[in-house]
Amino acid sequence: MKIIKVKNINEMGKVTAGIIMEEINKDDSTILGLATGGTPVSTYCNLIKAYKSGNISFKNVKTFNLDEYVGLDGNHPNSYNRFMKEKLFNHIDIKEENTHLPCGVGDLYNACEDYKVLLERNTIHLQILGLGVNGHIGFNEPGVDFNLSVHVEKLDEQTRKDNSRYFKTMKEVPTEAITMGIKDIMRAEKIILLVNGIHKKDAFNKLLNGIETNECPVTILRRHKNLTVIITEDLYIN
Template sequence: MNIIVCQNYDHLSDYAKDVVIDTIKTKDKPVLGLATGSTPEGMYRALIKAHQNNDVSFKHVTSFNLDEYIGLGKDDPNSYHHFMDEHLFNHVDIDQNETFVPPGNTDDHEKACRDYEQNMHHHDNLDLQVLGLGINGHIGFNEPGTPFDTRTHMIELDDSTREANARFFDSIDDVPTHAITMGIETIMESKQILLLASGDSKKEAVYRLLNGEETPDFPASILHRHKNVTVILDRDAASLLSVEQIDQVVGPK
């Protein structure tokens, strides 16, 4: 793992933006794995600004999102399909026929998972997968205890995950109990992984990621097996790490 510590969240977002743009510019038909939630929002704002400044085009980009809530249609304001439209897709020149989000509102979840996997394989898997880090170590919606060999599947959400996401809903009772998520094995097939973590609430998860044992009880621990992982942290998220564990400290441009 390459551990990068940035001064603050805005700089983390800008640094992550540069990694994404580098992938887009070095691939003829780049395939991006994208994440939702509050952590990547700044990165998406930075990408939109870069596009508006003619620094990057998304015309040849294909994207696959990590996950989606079960029971929410793509037009539901709390769906991740809607999130991506609002935070990126509607503001750049990406072909929206080449943007894929797991279908949460389907009667056949097993078929939806199989089809999603097949579509990714058709595109030769992902060139870059963006991940956040749950406070319980989840990546995507792969909760603690998820086997490392899982493919895209439906999962019941941990109480801590629902509580963390309740701020986006009217109440925790409105937070779906299940989701479709890329599996851990699916994520690990990405050619490059970019993990983002920001804020004091993530410092213990970051510490465990770098110092704990490899176990399904902390799904992100599998990332040590991947040959190309960049972890970008702000100072708060990195506050429990030793100097020796940090590869680079970078400041604002």
């Protein structure tokens, strides 16, 4: 495990974008695993800046997102499909057919199976992850089976509470999501875990010093052969 310490989320975005750009410059058909939420937004802003400056192209890049809320179609303001378009895809030269997210409406069983097949056919070269307060990665909540691939996951109340800031009321926050499983995440060649904010300290410490347990899903990442963790200064270990 490699740990990179940065001052704040803005520096985190610059460092992460730099690593992604290195991957694309080595192989312009790189396959990226992407995350949503507040933490990676700075990364996406820096990638957009680099594209607009002519320093990078996404023409041949493919992307696979971790998850999507159940019950929200791609046009819903809080869907992750919409998030990715607004925060990244609409501002770069990536082809729409090269961007992939699970579908959270309709036949969920088939949606999971379809996404599983796509992931089996495409090896993710670099997977970006955020970290939930309760230790979740993707939407793999405490108690998740580490052997699961893409599946529907019931959202922990802590997760719903943390995400409620994006919705008008707590009632509107979905109770389920389709997510890549731990099995899918661990298949990535490289993983970057972004950890921002003192409220993530307990989960981060469990990754570093705790036992491997599905009650804190992030602890499984210690098994990965190529894991980089980028942390902000409020999480520095003295």
